[in-house]
Amino acid sequence: MTRLTTEWIKNMKNELPEWGRGLEEMTHMSPLNLAAVGGDVSRGRINSASWRIKVAVVPVTQGEGIIDTFCEQVAAIVAYMGFEVFVTEQTDVWGIYEATQKGAGIIFLADDMYFLALNMSKNVVVENSDATARGFVAALEGAAGGLRDRAVLVLGGGRVGKAALSFLRCRGAEGVVFDTDPEVLKDRAAEGWRTIKTKEEIKEFDLIVDCTPEGNWLTPDMLHPDTLFASPGVPLSLTPEAEKMLEGRIIHDLLQLGVITMLVMAC
Ligand code: PYL
Secondary structure (H helix, E strand, O other): OOOOOHHHHOOHHHHHHHHHHHHHHHHOOOHHHHHHHHHOOOHHHHHHHHHHOEEEEEOOOOOOOOOOOHHHHHHHHHHHOOOEEEEOOOOHHHHHHHHHHOOEEEEEEEOOOOEEEEEHHHOEEEEHHHHHHHHHHHHHHHHHOOOOOOEEEEEOOOHHHHHHHHHHHHOOOEEEEEOOOHHHHHHHHHOOOEEOOOHHHHHHOOEEEEOOOOOOOEOHHHOOOOOEEEEOOOOOOEOHHHHHHOOOOEEEOOOHHHHHHHHHHHO
16 A cells, blocks of 8 residues: 655645546546445435534554644545544544544544544444445446446456455446456456456456556556546556546546545445
8 A cells, every 4th residue: 555645645625626526527426426336325324424423533653653634634525525523632542532532423543554434333444445446436437337247457456456346346347357466366366356467458448447556657558548547546557648648537536535435434
């Protein structure tokens, strides 16, 4: 998983309205509806939760420590979805205690390995990789006008890729996976997923979910000209030329779709 930097995310909260409009233009669905599809949660449940549940975001100092403004951006995304939210003054365990004392029903917190949304009263734990994969598959489905009986190539067969494959199956699509690590491909094949073995085969697919943590390796000649490209992976794999070729058909953000899907799944 690529560790975000303050430089990458510091303007995110100011750009949320533009992000939401762009996503709706591409997917013909509001962020709320996308999260509802990705999280498999009814709009009614989300609306009622937004009135009842207060959300806390707890800074975590473990490992490489706090990413300046990370918690603030997460809180801004939660607020954008219409929920009351605060960032705790304290960090770590004290911050969790502060959140419970201030009546939080859902707590977001992230260390270097996991980013979780916890709903203690419902004993629900939502993990960012799973929610992010589901959110981006839902967005691809919206942009493609449905995925039923269509082949979708998943780049990267790790934590996010596996979640994307599973949710693609839930949505009636055939997930196909590519990974540069033969051992990962072997594991996915053993689980019954169709795999491709070479980068040359990527251009056979016009629907792609890119879950790789590599950047700048997908060139125009490697891609189907009509590709719809959903990329939970950070940084973006597309070279600038490929980005230009796919302009208007790229679904990519650093936190937003994952956080809104985590939120609704924790409701
Ligand atoms: C959750 C993000 C999505 C992509 N990469 C993941 C990442 O950067 N994880 C590290 C998050 C550390 C947060 C830090 C803080 O500010 O509380 N512990």
